[in-house]
Amino acid sequence: MILVVGNKGMLGQELMALFGSAARGVDVGEIDITDLVSVQRVLTTLKPRVVVNAAAYTDVDGCESNSELALQVNGEGVAHLAMISKEIDAKLVQVSTDYVFDGRKGSPYQEDDAPAPLSVYGESKLAGEMNTCFNPNHLIVRTQWLYGHAGKNFVETMLKLAAERDTLTVVDDQIGSPTWTRDLALAIKALIDKDCRGTYHAANAGVTSWNGFAKEIFRLAGLKVEVAPMTTEELGRPAARPLYSTLDCGKLSADTGFSPQPWQDALQRYLELRQPN
Numbered sequence: 092m093i094l095v096v097g098n099k100g101m102l103g104q105e106l107m108a109l110f111g112s113a114a115r116g117v118d119v120g121e122i123d124i125t126d127l128v129s130v131q132r133v134l135t136t137l138k139p140r141v142v143v144n145a146a147a148y149t150d151v152d153g154c155e156s157n158s159e160l161a162l163q164v165n166g167e168g169v170a171h172l173a174m175i176s177k178e179i180d181a182k183l184v185q186v187s188t189d190y191v192f193d194g195r196k197g198s199p200y201q202e203d204d205a206p207a208p209l210s211v212y213g214e215s216k217l218a219g220e221m222n223t224c225f226n227p228n229h230l231i232v233r234t235q236w237l238y239g240h241a242g243k244n245f246v247e248t249m250l251k252l253a254a255e256r257d258t259l260t261v262v263d264d265q266i267g268s269p270t271w272t273r274d275l276a277l278a279i280k281a282l283i284d285k286d287c288r289g290t291y292h293a294a295n296a297g298v299t300s301w302n303g304f305a306k307e308i309f310r311l312a313g314l315k316v317e318v319a320p321m322t323t324e325e326l327g328r329p330a331a332r333p334l335y336s337t338l339d340c341g342k343l344s345a346d347t348g349f350s351p352q353p354w355q356d357a358l359q360r361y362l363e364l365r366q367p368n
């Protein structure tokens with residue numbers, strides 16, 4: 092059995108849908124990953140073969156003012172999952188982020204590039220990556236710019252704003268790859284099926300800015316909205332973001348044979364399947 096921790100989150104719900112009856116999910120209320128006793132109770136009772144950790148404190152700006160909670164959930168929580176999954180002889184799959192990088196490399200990041208997080212969220216996720224080593228049978232899957240059917244995300248925010256305004260201003264100096272949770276879930280499944288270990292990057296193919304992403308959302312949705320540019324500095328969010336954090340996914344393709352589709356194709360499919368709120 093595959094245990095999805097954080098099964099009520101955006102990625103967690105997608106993983107549950109993909110794994111179907113092979114999966115069992117737990118989230119807040121049934122498990123608190125910051126509590127070792129809680130993790131021990133759930134994992135030793137359910138005895139999964141694989142634990143996929145999709146639970147995290149994901150409010151990037153909120154982490155700046157709640158650094159203790161960020162480190163507890165994203166750092167120590169992963170240590171607990173790693174220690175107990177090792178005890179029950181299960182594999183641990185930890186989902187991580189491009190925000191472990193500073194974005195100054197100027198070309199796509201490879202798995203062994205040196206991390207240098209710019210934010211508390213990035214630091215806490217890096218701590219989580221390091222803590223996976225308590226279980227040698229681990230997999231770290233870094234991804235970025237996620238959207239999915241079950242969560243608050245950029246696509247849904249843009250579509251909501253488009254119903255209220257004719258013009259939007261969106262940052263155009265952060266470059267990355269918008270990634271559909273369904274394609275990330277397929278990548279995670281491919282890595283588990285091949286029993287891969289170590290660190291992998293998984294994101295939809297191709298790159299754009301948030302501004303370019305917004306324009307493509309409106310184009311595909313047939314909405315007439317003007318998307319004006321602005322800089323990250325002008326937006327002035329509490330947490331610093333990497334400006335160029337594209338992930339090289341060549342290792343994923345080489346080791347599993349699975350290559351995530353171009354981000355525009357993924358977005359089109361997402362919009363086709365979307366149930367309007």
Ligand SMILES: NC(=O)c1ccc[n+]([C@@H]2O[C@H](COP(=O)([O-])OP(=O)(O)OC[C@H]3O[C@@H](n4cnc5c(N)ncnc54)[C@H](OP(=O)(O)O)[C@@H]3O)[C@@H](O)[C@H]2O)c1
Nearest residue numbers: 097099100101102123124146147149186188234235236237
């Ligand atoms: N979203 C992105 O753009 C993005 C980009 C790169 C990487 N990632 C990574 O991808 C993974 C999934 O992200 P997501 O956006 O799907 O996350 P999400 O929607 O925020 O879901 C996270 C889930 O974890 C739960 N959780 C929080 N604290 C917990 C705790 N102490 N014990 C147990 N469960 C807890 C949350 O419950 P509550 O809602 O009740 O707190 C929520 O159900 C995360 O590791 C994230 O860091 C996300």
